[in-house]
Amino acid sequence: MIAIFQIKAIDMEIVDIQKIIRPHLVDIQTYEAMEAPETLAKKSGIPESEIIKLNGNENPYGGSQKALDAVAKTPLHIYPDPNQTNMRVALSDYTGMPSENIVVGSGADELIDLIFRLFISEGDKILDCEPTFGMYSFCARVAGGEITLVQRDEQFDIDVPSVLNRIDDKTKVIFVTSPNNPTGNIATESQVIDLLSSRLLVVVDEAYYEFSGQTVQYLVSQNENLIVLRTMSKWAGLAGLRVGYGIMHGKLAKYFMDVKPPYNVNIAAEAALIASLEDVDYLLSNVEKIIEERARMFDQINNLPGVKAWPSHGNYLMCEFEKNEAQRVYVELAAKGIFVRNFNAPRLRDCFRIAIGTASDTDKLIEAMKIIV
Numbered sequence: 454m455i456a457i458f459q460i461k462a463i464d465m466e467i468v469d470i471q472k473i474i475r476p477h478l479v480d481i482q483t484y485e486a487m488e489a490p491e492t493l494a495k496k497s498g499i500p501e502s503e504i505i506k507l508n509g510n511e512n513p514y515g516g517s518q519k520a521l522d523a524v525a526k527t528p529l530h531i532y533p534d535p536n537q538t539n540m541r542v543a544l545s546d547y548t549g550m551p552s553e554n555i556v557v558g559s560g561a562d563e564l565i566d567l568i569f570r571l572f573i574s575e576g577d578k579i580l581d582c583e584p585t586f587g588m589y590s591f592c593a594r595v596a597g598g599e600i601t602l603v604q605r606d607e608q609f610d611i612d613v614p615s616v617l618n619r620i621d622d623k624t625k626v627i628f629v630t631s632p633n634n635p636t637g638n639i640a641t642e643s644q645v646i647d648l649l650s651s652r653l654l655v656v657v658d659e660a661y662y663e664f665s666g667q668t669v670q671y672l673v674s675q676n677e678n679l680i681v682l683r684t685m686s687k688w689a690g691l692a693g694l695r696v697g698y699g700i701m702h703g704k705l706a707k708y709f710m711d712v713k714p715p716y717n718v719n720i721a722a723e724a725a726l727i728a729s730l731e732d733v734d735y736l737l738s739n740v741e742k743i744i745e746e747r748a749r750m751f752d753q754i755n756n757l758p759g760v761k762a763w764p765s766h767g768n769y770l771m772c773e774f775e776k777n778e779a780q781r782v783y784v785e786l787a788a789k790g791i792f793v794r795n796f797n798a799p800r801l802r803d804c805f806r807i808a809i810g811t812a813s814d815t816d817k818l819i820e821a822m823k824i825i826v
Contacts, residue, residue, distance in 0.1 A: 477575075477597050484591040487794070499790040505817055507808040508794040509692070510634070510661075510769050514739040514811075516690035516729060523728035524694075524721045533723050535715040540698075540723055543730045548683075550670060550700050556709040557718050557726070561660060561684045561697030562588055568680065569596040570712055572625050572654055580619060580627045582611050584636065584798050586658065589628040599623070604800070609636035609763070613647050620651055627651065630658040632665050635794065635806040637765025645669045649676050656680045660697075663688035663740050664747075665766035670700045677702040687768055688740050689729045694722040743768050747809045753819045754807075757826050773804045778826075785825045791818055 471479050487509040494501035534540075537557045545552040558564040565588055573579065575597035581589050583602045593600045601624065603616050611629060627648050631640035640657065648655045649672070657669055659681055670681045681700040686692035696718055699709065718726075729736060751770055754762040759775045760782075774782060783795045783805050794806040807818065 475597070478595065481594055482591075484587055485797075493792055497787060497790055503790050505791045505810065505814050507810050507814065507818065508792045508806075510687060510767070510806075510808045511692050512687060512690035512739065512743070512768070513809070513814065514690060514742070516725065517732040517735055519728040519732045520689075520691065520725040523724040527721050527724040529720065531720060533716050533718055533720040536710075537718065537723075540718065540726055543727045544698055547730050547733065548670060548700060550673070551703070553703040554673060554700055554706055555698055556701070556706050556713070557696065557698045558713070559697075559717050559719070559722070560686065560695035561658065561682045561699075562695075563713075563717060564680075564682055564697060564699045564709075565589065565592050565656075565658075566595075567709055567713055568626065568654070568656060569593065569598065571708055573598040576623060578621070578624045580616055580624060580653075582616065582629060582633075584609070584796070584801050585628070585630050586634045586660075589656075605633075605636070609633065609638050611640055611644055613644050616648065617651060620653065624653060626654045626656060628656050628658065630660070631667070631669075632661045632766040634660070634767060635769065635771045635796070635801070635804070637763060637767045637769065637771060639665060639667050639766050640669075642669050642672070645672065645679075649679060652678060654678050654680065656682065658682045660684045661687055661767035663737065664744060664768050667766070673700055673702050677704055680705070685726055685729060689726075689736050690739075691722070691725050691729065694719070694725050696722040696726050743809045746812060746815060749812075750807070750809060750815045750818075753815070754822070757819075757822055759826055760822075769806050769808045771801075771804055771806050774826075776803055779803045779805050782822070782825050786818075786821055789821050791821055 490501050490504050490506055493504050540557045541552040541555045544555050569592045573596045578599045578601050579593050580601045580603060582605055590600050601619050603612060603619055606612050629640045645657060655678060659668055662668055662683055673679050684697035751762045754760060754772060761773045763771045783793060786793060
């Protein structure tokens with residue numbers, strides 16, 4: 454029998470919860486995430502089955518059947534391995550890096566968050582090369598850090614001298630995305646080496662590595678101040694399970710393992726990661742399809758009037774329109790059930806990003822844009 458207690462009302466002042474929240478978090482500028490397909494369908498009045506979702510850089514082919522089978526067989530009542538032993542060994546085989554140089558996270562986003570836990574105190578600064586992925590600035594705001602934004606050049610390449618000139622005694626971390634999201638260009642090895650000479654922590658986010666084939670992972674053995682981030686979301690189609698990893702010097706990896714939550718990667722994600730890495734040939738064949746479709750979309754968009762697609766090494770293209778046209782085209786595409794990614798950053802107000810989907814997705818996108826543009 455459950456006892457039910459009546460609590461006598463006490464004449465007391467209602468707690469104002471804002472007074473005990475950390476002050477800088479009360480009105481924080483949050484991260485603008487992508488809405489789910491069912492939400493897009495409800496807002497647009499278009500059936501979910503007819504939605505073409507090209508705003509999240511998701512893999513249109515999904516994950517490996519081996520990963521799906523592994524998840525179905527996973528005993529969900531068991532905690533995952535806090536030492537990540539099997540995942541680190543599997544990733545070592547895949548990357549060619551020692552397992553002690555690898556840390557797995559609940560998505561690369563968790564590893565970004567752990568970087569801030571380890572390195573950033575209130576008032577510390579990060580250097581970010583914009584336009585780029587918004588998660589670094591968001592995590593800095595959450596941590597109470599300050600953000601020094603350095604503009605990329607006219608071709609959206611990193612302006613390394615400007616980055617180095619903006620360093621002061623409060624700067625702790627430099628973030629670089631390669632391929633850059635949303636512009637699609639690569640940070641060269643020589644650029645990264647120049648940034649490492651600052652002796653600050655340099656984080657190179659290679660979330661789209663499989664689509665570019667270019668990496669600086671081998672620099673970690675000689676550079677304790679380098680972290681390379683990767684994800685299983687894009688190339689392996691595991692975005693819904695949230696699993697990514699970092700490659701770093703073994704000394705730094707130990708600190709990450711010490712401060713991460715003990716069971717940070719769920720057991721289904723662990724099973725899917727390991728099974729995916731047993732089916733690399735299939736997954737990379739899908740990557741090749743996406744790269745081929747990227748080239749076809751690039752050509753077709755650049756044949757449209759008033760729009761330019763920038764070359765990209767990711768699974769997306771950034772499109773730049775004549776002044777004030779991007780938002781109109783974005784809205785009219787959404788009205789047809791085609792969702793792309795728009796931006797508020799000043800340099801990107803005439804741009805949006807399109808994820809590479811299937812050939813059918815591209816055909817429907819181009820057909821719609823021919824009418825709209």
